[in-house]
Structure formats: C-alpha cells, structure tokens
Amino acid sequence: MLSPSRFQLVWLLLTRMTFRHWRSKGGHYILLIGIVAVGVGAFNGIRQASRSASENFGLFNQAVSGQSDFLIESPVQRLLEADLVKLSTLGLDPDWHLVPVIEGSVTAVKTGGVDKKQLRLIGLDLLALGNLPTLAQESLRFSDEDANWYDWLGHENEVWVGQKLADQLRVGVGDNITFLASGRLAKMKVRMILNDPDGNLPDDLVLGDLPTVQSLLSRPGELNRVEVVINQLDRREDTAYLGNIEKRLNQLLPVNLSLSPTQNRAADRSAMTAAFRLNLTILSLIAILVGAYLILQALDAAVVRRRAEIATLRSLGVDGSVLFATYLMEAFVLGLVGSIAGVGVGQVLALGAVSMLADTVNALYFATSVEALTLTSLDVIVGLVLGLLFSMLAGWLPARDATQTPPAQVLARGDWSPGFSWLRKPKVGIGLLVLGGVALLFPPFVMQAGSNMPVGGFLAAGCWIFGSALLSGHVLVLLAGWVRPFCMGPVARLACSRLRDGSSRHRLAVAGLVVAVSMVTGMFQMIDSFRGTIEEWFDVRFQADLYISESGVTGAGSVNGIDPKLMDELLKDPNIKYADVMRICYAKPPKGVTVLAGVDLEHWRDRARQIWLKMPGSLKVVDGAEPALVSETFARRFGVLSGGVVELETPVGRKRVSPLGIFCDYGNEFGMAAISAKVWTDWTGSNRPINVSLFLKDLSKLQETRDRLRIAYPGLDIRNERELRDVALGIFEQTFQATNALSLIGLAVAFAGLLLGLFSIFDESTQTWQTLKHLGFSTSRFVLAAGLEGAGIGVAAWVAGSITGLALGWLLVFVINVQSFGWTLLWTVPVESILWFGALLTGVGLFSGVISATYWNFRRR
Amino acid sequence: MMAFLNDHLKNKQKVALHVSGATKSFGKVDVLKGIDLKILAGERVALMGPSGSGKSTLLNCVCGIELLDGGTIHVGGQELSGLKRGELEKVRRENMGYVFxxxxxxxxxxxxxxxxxxxxxxxxxxxxxIEKVTELFEQVGLSHRMDHLPNALSGGERQRVAIARALVHQPRLVLADEPTGSLDTESGNQVLTLLKTLSADLQVALLLVTHDHDSTRICDRVITMKDGTLLAS
Incomplete structure (x- = not known):
C-alpha cells in the first residue's frame, strides 16, 4: 500500500471534517467570512473612495477631448493675457494646437432641488477647440441641432452642462443657474445640454467660452493654463517624437512659463494628497488587522472546540504538519471567500465613504467632487492578497496550537491549554518596546510633494502597541495577585485565581483588547490635543472683528479669490478702522508646493497677535532675500528654523525669501511664507485677495455692520470670530470623521474578540466546570464568576492599554504630527474620557463574561 | 543450524510487541523500573494493576507518545527508540490500533x-x-448502522465501531485501554467477545488494560503491574 501524500491527507481532513464543521455551524462561519469581507471591504472601500474623492480634478482634456499632451503653466498657476501674446508664435506651428483654459470653483445655490453644489467652471477658446483633431473622434458631441458650430459661442453668460448635472439641478435649455464666484452672486444661462450618451462627463462640469467664464469668475484676462494637443494622434505613444515636440516647445516658451507632460499634473495633485491617502490607508489596514484578530480568536476557539477530535486524529497517527496545514488551509479558505466578498462590500462602503472623504479633501486640499467609483484589477488583487495574508497570519497561531494537541490517551487526563506559550514570556514584548524606541531615531521619509512620512514614528507605534499587547498578560496576573487577598467569597476567589493563573487564552483576550484600547486612547489624546491647540490658536490669532472670504469655496487650494473691485468697494464701509487683506497663491519651492502669501507685513510683525515660535526680528534676514514671516510647517519643511533662505519660482523668475520670524499655523500642511503685499503683487502680477480681517471703529455696531455687509455682498462669507471658529472646528471634526469611524470599528471588533476569547476559555475549562458543578457550584455562580473574569480582563486591558495609549499620544503629538505636518501641538491628556473608558471596558468585560457564560452553559445543556 | 535460524527468524517475526528493560522516570519518581514483556501475534494479554502502577505510562511508551529513559520497545519488529516524531506517528498509524x-x-x-x-x-x-470496512461491519454486527453519526449510536455500538477502526488496517498490535469501562455488562461482554474473535481471526496481538478481573477471561495471559514492575506473567 502506498501511503497517501500529505496533500491528500490535508484534503481528506478538510472535506471530511473541517467543512462538515462549517456545515453544522453555518451561521458562525458565514459571520467569520463576513468579518473578513468587512475588513477587506473597509480597506478597499476607503482606497477607492479616497482615490475617487482626491483625484477628481480632471482637466478639460480628460473630461471632454480625451487627452492633451502637454501643459503650459506659470509657477503660480495663473497666466495673464500678456502671456498668451508671448505664446502667439507657438500657436502658429502646424504640429500642435494650443487650447487656453480658465478654470474655477463656483457654488451653485438654490437651483432646482439642490441647495448648494460645488461646480467646476471651465472656460475654453472654442474657436481653437473646433480645430482639435480629437474632437471628431469622440462620441461626445455638443449638439445635433447646431448646424453651424460657431453657434456654440452663444451669448454672454451662456454655458453648457452635461445631462447628469442638468438632471441634478433640474435645469433645461434657457434656464438660469444662480452661483457664487469671486465673492459675487451671479447667474449663468444654460445654452445647451451636452449630448453625453456614454456618461463621460463629470456631474460637476460646466463649460463655457473663454471670455464668458473669465467674466463669470470676475477674472478678466486671466488663464489657468494652456493645453497643448499634438496633431498626429497616431504618434502619441512615440516617445522620441513627443520628446522632439517637447524640445521645440521649450525652445519657444517664454522664460516665466513652464512646460510639462500632462500626466505630471495628475501626479502632482496626487502627490499633494499622498500623505492624506497614506494615513487613510494605514487606518483602513487597521480594519483588516482587527478582522484578522477576530479570525484568530474564532479559529482558536475552533481548535479548542475540536480538541478531542484532534487528539483522536493524533492517536490514529495523523502527524502535526498535516494538522497544521489543515488549519492553515481553513484560514486560507476563510480568507479567500471573505476577500472575494470583500470586493463587493468595498464597493458599498466606498459609496458611503466617498462624499465624506471628498468633503475632507475639499476642506484641506483642493476643490474636488465625487467621480464615479472605479474598481481596478489592482484593487481586487490588493484586497485579495491582504485578506489572504492576514487570514493566514491569523490562522498560523491556532494551527500551531492544534499541532501541540497530544494524542487522546494523554488528553483524556484533564483540561488542556498548551496555547500560546510565548505570551507568557516577556522577552519578545520587551524587545518590541525597545525596538520602537530605536525606530524613533529614523528620519522621516520625504514624499513627492514635499510632505514627510514619519516612518520611524509609525514603526515605533506598531512596536509599542504589539509589545505592550504581549506584555499585557503579565499586567493581568499582577493585578489579579494584588486583588486576590481581598477576595472573600468563593465566586470572587475562583475568578481571581483563574486570572492569577493567567492562561494563554486569558492573555490573548487581554492582548487583543489592549491593541484597541491603546489606539483609541492615543487617538483621544491626539484629537483633544489638536482641538485644544486650535482653540488656543484661535484665541490668540483671531483678534479681528469680522472675517470675510469668498463664499462657498472651502478648499485651501481653491484660490479664486475675491474680485479686487468688490474688495475696494467693501473696504469703503464707514465702520472699518483697519483691514488686514491677505492674498495667497501656490508657489514652487525646489520640492513640492507651498503657499506664498501677500500681507501687510508691518501689521503682522508689530500688531497682529500670533503664537510665535520665533519672535519677529529674532532671526536674521539674509541679505538680498525678501523678508518673510513663515509658518512653523514652512520652517520645518525647508530647514529654516534658525533662519536661512528658500528659493521659490515665481512668474518673474526665481525669488529668495528669508524668515524674520516663525509663527504657529494650523491652516495647511504645505507651509506658508508671508511677504509684503506689494512684493507679492510684483511677483505674481495679481492683486486678488483671498480674505480680509476687519477691525471696526465702533464695536457696538459689530452685528449691524456684519448684517449690512452680508446684504450688500451676498457672494461673500462674512463671519465674526465665533462663527469663524465654528466653521474651522467643523472642518476639524470633518477631518477626523474617518479616524473616529475606524476607532469605533476597532473597539467593536475588540469586544467581539473578547466574547470569542471567553468562549474558548470556558470551553477549555469544561472539566473544571464539571467538577465545580459536582461540588454544588450553581449556574448563577458560574455566570457571575465568568462575569468577574471578563471584568478583570477589561480592567487589565484598560490599565495596560491606557499606559500604552499615553505613550502613543506622546508619539502622535510630538513625533508623528511634527514630522508629518510640522505642527507643534499642546499635549492634552483627556483624563476624564480615559476614566470613563475604563468604566466602560470593565462594564463591557463583565457583560461579555455573563453573556458568554450564559450561552456556553445553554449550549452545554 | 539452518533450521534453528529459520525457526528463530520465524519466531522473531511473530513477536508483535517486545519490551525489554524499559525504564521511565518523571522527575524523581521512577514509573517504569525495567519492564520486560513479549506478546506474540494473535496473543491476548491483560495488563492489570492499581492506579499509579505505571500501566498508562507503559501504554504511552508502547504507542511512542512517551519516550523511554532506558531499554527498548519493538513493535512488529521495529524498534521505536531513535525514531523521529513523524516516524513514530507512521508506526502508530500502520502497526497499531487503539481502543479507548x-x-x-x-x-x-x-x-x-x-x-x-x-x-x-x-x-x-x-x-x-470499502470491502474491508463492509466486512468488518458485518463482523461487529453493525451493518445496519453504518451511516449513523456517532452521537446516534449507543455506547456499545460506538465501542464496536472503535474496534473495527482499530483493526481495519490490519495492525500488529491493538492496545485497548479499559474498553468496557464506560459500558453496561451486556455491552461489555459483547465488546470483549468481539475483541477475542477478531484478534484471533486476524492474528492481531491484543494488550488489554483493565481493572476488571472478569474482562481478563478473553486473554491468554494476565500480567499485573505494581510500582513500575511486572509482578506476574
């Protein structure tokens, strides 16, 4: 006879036993598959949603004509008509077409059934567009009815919208869309609804003729960029040809403008949100991780439940490696089915998360809108691989535990708990804590847009969390030892003695909770520290009486600004004593982007209140460089905390700024350098303000002035300090929505893990309970003892988790935040929340113990 | 001379279990103190003795679950000491049957x-x-219960299934640890009769561990163990 191969044996065990167990506990395994699906789905969903929310800044060419090849831009992303004149020779070349584009964010208000909707208004030179070689090939057509395409131009204020947008706003041809742009309330008339049978057009796109859009945005003579489309479309993949075209374009390009392949722009924008997306990815990985923890607990419970069966197999001569492979295969199958289901779950979760994330991106980075969610094959592969990897990692320990089961001859002697003996050894835990400390020495990784990724900080966090989880069993034993002398009754003594004994499964249950508790406690501190710091910053920094900005646009990058004429008009208000006008634009440092602001530098330096990291004048301005007050983020990013020079590209060439003081600022993570308004205008050729802070003569007329300005300028947001604070804190809360949601998922899973862990503990102690029953231990006493055991686990997890959480809080505030964003936060420890959390954990532990013991008892009957 | 050697080899092949000078200690407690035991193919031997006498340890050593400190154990001519864990499992799988x-x-x-x-x-x-299993079910009298799950069988029926399982791969040695301990008298008698018949028919050696003198009636020999030594053979 030929012995069957190990694979055949594994297959035999899987089909004859494992899957039959699945069948007899169908609901249980469907739940497990569901857990993997939710974990993988959360990861995939957040991945898709963040991509959809942060990468939808599609260029005109992506939306309409398919593809442009190059972009001509200025360093501040604004071109003037003078620039276009300089490009006139470039436009004569027959090998390419130039398409000038203006783009702006506007807010449609009270149109159709929609109260407010952010729109992307794009202005094009339609005459140039008519010559585009690609247009004829596209399925998109402007209209069948217009025999003469010159009719596209229409009249002033007339625009085209896609069918989807028309449906959303419930507008038809000839209807008006009321909108806010550059501080003005205006109307645009729908001239045509674009025929878009394939649904290629985004639902926020509004197209218009170039002069029309310039007028609608109150930005006469301005452009955002010029797109270059090559004539020979069949040579688009020919890199040599494209290289030659790029070379020729560069030769003819004015010095103040830059040329780049179109795809670079997508990469630039993508890089801007890379840190944000990476943070989200890490958070969403936690969803898979906690899912894996549940799988571990469930498979471990299965091993305990099937212990007698495993022992019989051992006595029949089934060797450990076959058992190991069988249990690992079980985890594999769970992971595979769960991950496949997770792809579908991810789609559903993405639908729910995408608008939330789009709001955050809008608030923090640039104007965006939700684009159709796309599921790529890479998403599917990444989801599957992660689901399988984590499931198999989770299955590893129970599989190993199964191999340690002795043959039935030995097992029959009593309770058996070989379990995770390494949890009893403190070496690995201590090693991880030390390794975390060493990881702090790693410098941050500099990303494409100049943002920093605190690799060492994240590594340290991981090491500390897992190290303390491994050590938490010792805390449990220690605490139980302290409490034991005070336990008088038999129930308390029994519970305490079992905790003092600290079986591997007790330790595993505490470890799982510690991971969740420490993360949540750390997050509590970071969010509270952040909130506290911002409130403090508001108290100091915002001393003006009224704050005015463009209405509807919230994104830090949506710099339409306020129409200068409107601003001049507004500043004539008789109650204004002083107006601190601010202008901003993006500027290009050697790496990434930053913000260059034009302000009343004298006022900022001498009168405006700031939280100063370095007082103005404490830093020596480098000769020949423009003096600037820079934010802490700017100073840290460009290494000028002790003074120095940073070179920035401007439309008038490279300019040098040198800090004379450093202030704390929590507005953006790209940093800001504030120079005098006059120099800013010289460098950028613009005078468009982004906002203004008003100091009033007569404060008793504050509300009256605000209301008067609001009526006169409906396109502007006019707020007092309290209202501005509410808006800012609203954005703040928005930013932490995803974090809070994932923390809640983590906690819920940890509690589910505790329940499963307690089941295993009781299953494994069957003989003990039987003995106690014979000794007259009643069911209610058993349930109470189990409740106390659960509560003890909760308390130990709270103590160990809170200590680790405090360390994590420190890490988040002083290392990860500083390295990621360059922000110094005031560390706040929310003692009250932590205490409440402890009470909650104890209560939930008690409840879990009671529930699991009741169910266990019921099942045994 | 040749005839002697042939007889010797033949006898050697017939030995299902040979324990020689087996010693085993747990800490300072000597549990097996030089055990010598030989069981021939088809022979049925009862092992009796009070609790703590070392019966279970001897059985575990024979199974290869515990390793001897000294001495040797041969099962079907194969020595267990020196075998790796996987090899011991193979011996257990192929040469032994166990009735719990x-x-x-x-x-x-x-x-x-x-x-x-x-x-x-x-x-x-x-x-x-399939042929072998069907035949065994006929022999144990459970042909009508073949498709029942264990929890649908009585104690006696379960033990008869366990006996069939222990014999299906035609092992050299069946170890039966108190096989009637959980059964009523009638079922116990049926099980004992079955063990006797099948071990004789299949020429399988049987080592029966029991506290019950009545059970020993199916055995050819009774060995008593006390304090880690064999008292009588």
Missing amino acids: QSFHLLPTLNAFENVEFAAQLVGMPKEQR
Missing part, C-alpha cells in the same frame, strides 16, 4: 467513515477499503 474507554470516534464522520478513515490514513485503495 471513551470511544473517541470522530463526531463529523458517520460510523462507516470513521472506520474507513483509518484505512485511508494508511493509503488502502478504495475498493479494498
């Missing part, structure tokens, strides 16, 4: 599959397996 007091049937498999499973573990071809 509490049956230890696999709960997800029906009676037929429980017996078939042991045959599958040693790679018995399907046709032969």
Whole structure:
C-alpha cells in the first residue's frame, strides 16, 4: 500500500471534517467570512473612495477631448493675457494646437432641488477647440441641432452642462443657474445640454467660452493654463517624437512659463494628497488587522472546540504538519471567500465613504467632487492578497496550537491549554518596546510633494502597541495577585485565581483588547490635543472683528479669490478702522508646493497677535532675500528654523525669501511664507485677495455692520470670530470623521474578540466546570464568576492599554504630527474620557463574561 | 543450524510487541523500573494493576507518545527508540490500533467513515477499503448502522465501531485501554467477545488494560503491574 501524500491527507481532513464543521455551524462561519469581507471591504472601500474623492480634478482634456499632451503653466498657476501674446508664435506651428483654459470653483445655490453644489467652471477658446483633431473622434458631441458650430459661442453668460448635472439641478435649455464666484452672486444661462450618451462627463462640469467664464469668475484676462494637443494622434505613444515636440516647445516658451507632460499634473495633485491617502490607508489596514484578530480568536476557539477530535486524529497517527496545514488551509479558505466578498462590500462602503472623504479633501486640499467609483484589477488583487495574508497570519497561531494537541490517551487526563506559550514570556514584548524606541531615531521619509512620512514614528507605534499587547498578560496576573487577598467569597476567589493563573487564552483576550484600547486612547489624546491647540490658536490669532472670504469655496487650494473691485468697494464701509487683506497663491519651492502669501507685513510683525515660535526680528534676514514671516510647517519643511533662505519660482523668475520670524499655523500642511503685499503683487502680477480681517471703529455696531455687509455682498462669507471658529472646528471634526469611524470599528471588533476569547476559555475549562458543578457550584455562580473574569480582563486591558495609549499620544503629538505636518501641538491628556473608558471596558468585560457564560452553559445543556 | 535460524527468524517475526528493560522516570519518581514483556501475534494479554502502577505510562511508551529513559520497545519488529516524531506517528498509524474507554470516534464522520478513515490514513485503495470496512461491519454486527453519526449510536455500538477502526488496517498490535469501562455488562461482554474473535481471526496481538478481573477471561495471559514492575506473567 502506498501511503497517501500529505496533500491528500490535508484534503481528506478538510472535506471530511473541517467543512462538515462549517456545515453544522453555518451561521458562525458565514459571520467569520463576513468579518473578513468587512475588513477587506473597509480597506478597499476607503482606497477607492479616497482615490475617487482626491483625484477628481480632471482637466478639460480628460473630461471632454480625451487627452492633451502637454501643459503650459506659470509657477503660480495663473497666466495673464500678456502671456498668451508671448505664446502667439507657438500657436502658429502646424504640429500642435494650443487650447487656453480658465478654470474655477463656483457654488451653485438654490437651483432646482439642490441647495448648494460645488461646480467646476471651465472656460475654453472654442474657436481653437473646433480645430482639435480629437474632437471628431469622440462620441461626445455638443449638439445635433447646431448646424453651424460657431453657434456654440452663444451669448454672454451662456454655458453648457452635461445631462447628469442638468438632471441634478433640474435645469433645461434657457434656464438660469444662480452661483457664487469671486465673492459675487451671479447667474449663468444654460445654452445647451451636452449630448453625453456614454456618461463621460463629470456631474460637476460646466463649460463655457473663454471670455464668458473669465467674466463669470470676475477674472478678466486671466488663464489657468494652456493645453497643448499634438496633431498626429497616431504618434502619441512615440516617445522620441513627443520628446522632439517637447524640445521645440521649450525652445519657444517664454522664460516665466513652464512646460510639462500632462500626466505630471495628475501626479502632482496626487502627490499633494499622498500623505492624506497614506494615513487613510494605514487606518483602513487597521480594519483588516482587527478582522484578522477576530479570525484568530474564532479559529482558536475552533481548535479548542475540536480538541478531542484532534487528539483522536493524533492517536490514529495523523502527524502535526498535516494538522497544521489543515488549519492553515481553513484560514486560507476563510480568507479567500471573505476577500472575494470583500470586493463587493468595498464597493458599498466606498459609496458611503466617498462624499465624506471628498468633503475632507475639499476642506484641506483642493476643490474636488465625487467621480464615479472605479474598481481596478489592482484593487481586487490588493484586497485579495491582504485578506489572504492576514487570514493566514491569523490562522498560523491556532494551527500551531492544534499541532501541540497530544494524542487522546494523554488528553483524556484533564483540561488542556498548551496555547500560546510565548505570551507568557516577556522577552519578545520587551524587545518590541525597545525596538520602537530605536525606530524613533529614523528620519522621516520625504514624499513627492514635499510632505514627510514619519516612518520611524509609525514603526515605533506598531512596536509599542504589539509589545505592550504581549506584555499585557503579565499586567493581568499582577493585578489579579494584588486583588486576590481581598477576595472573600468563593465566586470572587475562583475568578481571581483563574486570572492569577493567567492562561494563554486569558492573555490573548487581554492582548487583543489592549491593541484597541491603546489606539483609541492615543487617538483621544491626539484629537483633544489638536482641538485644544486650535482653540488656543484661535484665541490668540483671531483678534479681528469680522472675517470675510469668498463664499462657498472651502478648499485651501481653491484660490479664486475675491474680485479686487468688490474688495475696494467693501473696504469703503464707514465702520472699518483697519483691514488686514491677505492674498495667497501656490508657489514652487525646489520640492513640492507651498503657499506664498501677500500681507501687510508691518501689521503682522508689530500688531497682529500670533503664537510665535520665533519672535519677529529674532532671526536674521539674509541679505538680498525678501523678508518673510513663515509658518512653523514652512520652517520645518525647508530647514529654516534658525533662519536661512528658500528659493521659490515665481512668474518673474526665481525669488529668495528669508524668515524674520516663525509663527504657529494650523491652516495647511504645505507651509506658508508671508511677504509684503506689494512684493507679492510684483511677483505674481495679481492683486486678488483671498480674505480680509476687519477691525471696526465702533464695536457696538459689530452685528449691524456684519448684517449690512452680508446684504450688500451676498457672494461673500462674512463671519465674526465665533462663527469663524465654528466653521474651522467643523472642518476639524470633518477631518477626523474617518479616524473616529475606524476607532469605533476597532473597539467593536475588540469586544467581539473578547466574547470569542471567553468562549474558548470556558470551553477549555469544561472539566473544571464539571467538577465545580459536582461540588454544588450553581449556574448563577458560574455566570457571575465568568462575569468577574471578563471584568478583570477589561480592567487589565484598560490599565495596560491606557499606559500604552499615553505613550502613543506622546508619539502622535510630538513625533508623528511634527514630522508629518510640522505642527507643534499642546499635549492634552483627556483624563476624564480615559476614566470613563475604563468604566466602560470593565462594564463591557463583565457583560461579555455573563453573556458568554450564559450561552456556553445553554449550549452545554 | 539452518533450521534453528529459520525457526528463530520465524519466531522473531511473530513477536508483535517486545519490551525489554524499559525504564521511565518523571522527575524523581521512577514509573517504569525495567519492564520486560513479549506478546506474540494473535496473543491476548491483560495488563492489570492499581492506579499509579505505571500501566498508562507503559501504554504511552508502547504507542511512542512517551519516550523511554532506558531499554527498548519493538513493535512488529521495529524498534521505536531513535525514531523521529513523524516516524513514530507512521508506526502508530500502520502497526497499531487503539481502543479507548471513551470511544473517541470522530463526531463529523458517520460510523462507516470513521472506520474507513483509518484505512485511508494508511493509503488502502478504495475498493479494498470499502470491502474491508463492509466486512468488518458485518463482523461487529453493525451493518445496519453504518451511516449513523456517532452521537446516534449507543455506547456499545460506538465501542464496536472503535474496534473495527482499530483493526481495519490490519495492525500488529491493538492496545485497548479499559474498553468496557464506560459500558453496561451486556455491552461489555459483547465488546470483549468481539475483541477475542477478531484478534484471533486476524492474528492481531491484543494488550488489554483493565481493572476488571472478569474482562481478563478473553486473554491468554494476565500480567499485573505494581510500582513500575511486572509482578506476574
């Protein structure tokens, strides 16, 4: 006879036993598959949603004509008509077409059934567009009815919208869309609804003729960029040809403008949100991780439940490696089915998360809108691989535990708990804590847009969390030892003695909770520290009486600004004593982007209140460089905390700024350098303000002035300090929505893990309970003892988790935040929340113990 | 001379279990103190003795679950000491059958599959397996209960299935640890009769561990163990 191969044996065990167990506990395994699906789905969903929310800044060419090849831009992303004149020779070349584009964010208000909707208004030179070689090939057509395409131009204020947008706003041809742009309330008339049978057009796109859009945005003579489309479309993949075209374009390009392949722009924008997306990815990985923890607990419970069966197999001569492979295969199958289901779950979760994330991106980075969610094959592969990897990692320990089961001859002697003996050894835990400390020495990784990724900080966090989880069993034993002398009754003594004994499964249950508790406690501190710091910053920094900005646009990058004429008009208000006008634009440092602001530098330096990291004048301005007050983020990013020079590209060439003081600022993570308004205008050729802070003569007329300005300028947001604070804190809360949601998922899973862990503990102690029953231990006493055991686990997890959480809080505030964003936060420890959390954990532990013991008892009957 | 050698080899092949000078200690407690035991193919030997006398340890050593401190154990001519864990498991799988007091049937498999499973573990071809299992079920008188799950069988029936499982792969040695301990008298008698008949028919050696003198009636020899030594043979 030929012995069957190990694979055949594994297959035999899987089909004859494992899957039959699945069948007899169908609901249980469907739940497990569901857990993997939710974990993988959360990861995939957040991945898709963040991509959809942060990468939808599609260029005109992506939306309409398919593809442009190059972009001509200025360093501040604004071109003037003078620039276009300089490009006139470039436009004569027959090998390419130039398409000038203006783009702006506007807010449609009270149109159709929609109260407010952010729109992307794009202005094009339609005459140039008519010559585009690609247009004829596209399925998109402007209209069948217009025999003469010159009719596209229409009249002033007339625009085209896609069918989807028309449906959303419930507008038809000839209807008006009321909108806010550059501080003005205006109307645009729908001239045509674009025929878009394939649904290629985004639902926020509004197209218009170039002069029309310039007028609608109150930005006469301005452009955002010029797109270059090559004539020979069949040579688009020919890199040599494209290289030659790029070379020729560069030769003819004015010095103040830059040329780049179109795809670079997508990469630039993508890089801007890379840190944000990476943070989200890490958070969403936690969803898979906690899912894996549940799988571990469930498979471990299965091993305990099937212990007698495993022992019989051992006595029949089934060797450990076959058992190991069988249990690992079980985890594999769970992971595979769960991950496949997770792809579908991810789609559903993405639908729910995408608008939330789009709001955050809008608030923090640039104007965006939700684009159709796309599921790529890479998403599917990444989801599957992660689901399988984590499931198999989770299955590893129970599989190993199964191999340690002795043959039935030995097992029959009593309770058996070989379990995770390494949890009893403190070496690995201590090693991880030390390794975390060493990881702090790693410098941050500099990303494409100049943002920093605190690799060492994240590594340290991981090491500390897992190290303390491994050590938490010792805390449990220690605490139980302290409490034991005070336990008088038999129930308390029994519970305490079992905790003092600290079986591997007790330790595993505490470890799982510690991971969740420490993360949540750390997050509590970071969010509270952040909130506290911002409130403090508001108290100091915002001393003006009224704050005015463009209405509807919230994104830090949506710099339409306020129409200068409107601003001049507004500043004539008789109650204004002083107006601190601010202008901003993006500027290009050697790496990434930053913000260059034009302000009343004298006022900022001498009168405006700031939280100063370095007082103005404490830093020596480098000769020949423009003096600037820079934010802490700017100073840290460009290494000028002790003074120095940073070179920035401007439309008038490279300019040098040198800090004379450093202030704390929590507005953006790209940093800001504030120079005098006059120099800013010289460098950028613009005078468009982004906002203004008003100091009033007569404060008793504050509300009256605000209301008067609001009526006169409906396109502007006019707020007092309290209202501005509410808006800012609203954005703040928005930013932490995803974090809070994932923390809640983590906690819920940890509690589910505790329940499963307690089941295993009781299953494994069957003989003990039987003995106690014979000794007259009643069911209610058993349930109470189990409740106390659960509560003890909760308390130990709270103590160990809170200590680790405090360390994590420190890490988040002083290392990860500083390295990621360059922000110094005031560390706040929310003692009250932590205490409440402890009470909650104890209560939930008690409840879990009671529930699991009741169910266990019921099942045994 | 040649005839002597042939006889010697023949006898050697017939020895199912040979324990020689077996010693085993747990800490300072000597549990086996130089045990010598030989069981021939088809022979039935009862092992008796009070609790703590070392019966279970001896049985575990014979199974290869515990390792001896000194001495040797041969099962079907193969010495266990020096074998690796996987090799010991192979010996257990192919050369031994085990009947437990509490049956230890696999709960997800029906009676037929429980017996078939042991045959599958040693790679018995399907046709032969089915034929053998069916035949054994006829012999143990459970042909009508083959497709029942263990929890649908009585204690006596379960033990009969366990006996069939222990014999299906035609081992050299069956170890039966209190096989009637969990059964009523009538079922116990049926099980004992079955063990006697099948071990004789299949020429399988049987080492029966029991506290019950009545059970020893099916055995050819009774050995008593006390304080780690064999008192009588």
